[in-house]
Amino acid sequence: MTGAGEAAQDVAGELQLDAYLPYRLSVASNAVSGLIARAYEDRFGLSVPQWRLVCVLAEDGGRTQRGIVARTGMDKVTVSRAARGLTARRLIGRTANKADGRSHVLALTAEGRALHAQIAPLALAYEAALIAGLAPGEVAQMKRLLMRLQAAADALAGGQTPTVRI
Known part of the structure; x- marks a missing residue:
């Protein structure tokens, strides 16, 4: 386990890509997502x-594309393309948003719910295989830490400039 002193030494020293947390997160994410x-x-x-998109709609029910963007962190274009593809396959439907006439609410169709029911066990099996070598406490800690990192990234993206000393 690395202590605070080692972390400070890494910051003061040269950048080592394999020890650079954003790089490690990206590589791990790409490996898992690709699989x-x-x-x-x-x-x-x-x-x-x-x-x-299917998973969010299965969990949350109908949502606008803006709501899906906020929930998933995907950009508007990605959500729009995904929605078009799912609509073409009749896995989701679109209805007028009664609260805002300029947008639509996306919801799973019966076919979409059936597909989700088929895929969810596969997703859970992949997760179980990925975390098989970790203790339950480690998994819980990793989830908490990832949420904290995401919150820090969101805060930085929101205009807060990090204090950097060179």
């Missing part, structure tokens, strides 16, 4: 954004 993307594409013909 799962192949499974969703091969078995169900879905891209990762399409699967995320």
Whole structure:
């Protein structure tokens, strides 16, 4: 385990890509996403954004594209493309948003709910395989830390400039 002194030493020293946390997160995320993307594409013909959209709608019910963007962190274009593809396959439907006439509410169709019911066990099996070597406490800690990192990134993206001393 690395102590605070070692972390400070890394910051003061040269950048080492393999020890650089944003790089490690990106590589790990790409590896996991790639693995799962192949499974969703091969078995169900879905891209990762399409699967995320299906999952959000299964969990939350109908949502606007803006709501999906906020929930998933995907950009508007990605959500729009995923929604078009799912609509063409009749996995989601669009209805007018009664609260805002300028937008639509997306919701799973019966076919979309049936597809979600098929894919959810596969997703859970991949998660179980990925975390099999970790203790339950480690998994819980990792989830908490990832949420904290995401919150810090969101805060920085929101205009707060990090204090950097060179």
